[in-house]
Amino acid sequence: MVHTAPPVSRGPLTEPAAGRRTRPATTWAARLVSAPPVWRELALIALFYTAYTLTRLVLNGGTAAAFSNADRILAFERALELDVELGLNRWLLQEPWLARAANYYYGIAHFAVTLAIVVWLYRYRPEDYRWLRTALMAATAVALIGYWLYPLAPPRFLPDEGFVDPVQALGSWGLYSGQSAGALANQYAAMPSMHAGWAVWCGFVLARLGAHPLAKAIGVLYPLVTVLVILATANHYIIDAVVGTALVVGALALSWTLHRRRRSPRTPPNAPDTPVLPVPRARTAPEAAGTPGAPDVRADAAVADDAAVTFV
Template sequence: MGDVTVTTSEGPREGVPQPVGDRGRRRLMDRMRTPRPPRLWFEILLIALSYWTYSIVRNAVPEQRAQALRNADWIWHFEHQLGTAFELSVNHAANSVTWLVIGMNYYYATLHFVVTLGVLVWLYRRHPGRYAATRLVLFATTAVALAGYYLYPLAPPRLMRGGHFVDTVMVHETWGSMASGDLKTMSNQYAAMPSMHIGWSLWCGLTLFALARVPWVRVLGLLYPALTLVVIVATANHFWLDAAGGLVCLAFGYAVAWLWYGRWPYALPRRAPARQKLRKGARPASGRP
């Protein structure tokens, strides 16, 4: 008689032959979902290509200036109805302290990239087993943000008509934003929703808080996204609702990582099941004498 494949509700039994196609698919999925130590050359290439794609897609989205300004007016009106339209007061208060607002301009322009890359490098070196799942959160967050830029063009507060916001980069003539001054032609000025300054900074903060062992580093991890929120509002680059949009995108990123790996990204990685080796002289577990 030929071999008989036995399938139970508990899954395939040991020693019972399974269809080759099913075994191959299962092994492939297990391999893809099992985090492996990252390769430096691949990670550098992946990050470079991902950021290049992000920049191209984000800046290729039609600016739709009229619609972006209408959306900004609507958000400003909605925040007034909620009683949370505090952006103008924060913007003017920060602008009255020259050294502070100039520092915020440079903060907005640089730390967004420097800290995010720094956390990725730290993950790669100190937590390679958690790297892939945590990186997936960041990439999924950024991908869904691109959809937001396309579907909901939004002007930042500094570009509103009659909003009385101060464009702190233009006023203080600092290099602080790719969307102001001579650099404005290099970036889509109407991609304020969602704020990836918040999405990325919160990803950095949660990652440091979850994995860092030094207490003050964990505290800085929590302070970083909070300070970033102050900066994006004070420089009139975002409404606080843009920050809420960044938070939603980040939640989506964590959900994608959870669904793919079946665990919290910061949890210890599951190892691939090792093959059982028979001891010398031991009999195979076939049930036969």
């Protein structure tokens, strides 16, 4: 005699059965713990900035080489019709208030904006902080070598070409205003332009990681405004900006590639390949019925999915 038990209610699927997993919310404290130690980062920044400052003080070949290189840069740009610096410089000086604002922008934004974004990355995006910080430092290190190998007089040092230094012309404050500031910096370190390079780095971070549309918009505009300022104030040639931008873009690409490789799972080089087992083909009912010793699939199909069968 066959007794059929009543169907058992399966009920709603629980979250593990449905394949969903809950994950604890990531707080800013947890993200901060995963970041590198603060003291180590501060020491690294201090060491790097010291090297940056000392290297900029070194002028390889003297000022004669710097002015000779400036003549070559101008000739190269004029041959390609890229010499937009003089026109921008004259346009800026027509508006003294704008020229003063550009002087302050050139002297402050370069360090203040970059430092603010570095702190923001460390505080809120530690998972991206490492590779972005590495890219910034690598690009700047290569730029320091460029300053030593290729001294270059900025356009503001070429009055015979028609350029005017807005800081001197307006008696305004600027990055190199005053004897002390001028003595502590290599003013012939124009190639590549890390004003442009750092601005591109900052813009990339804001455009890629900024949550608000305004932050992304600033990320696009900030490098453009910076390049306009460094050209109009006669501190750089457009070639300087192009090389500085290319340097940072290359450093970002290389650092990101290395970052992804470190995060990707690694397979031992000598590990044998996992054999792929063939999946047996499901037999049809006639095939199963004609095979000696095969179960009666027709009888099995007659049993309902939600019924349990017991024999007495």
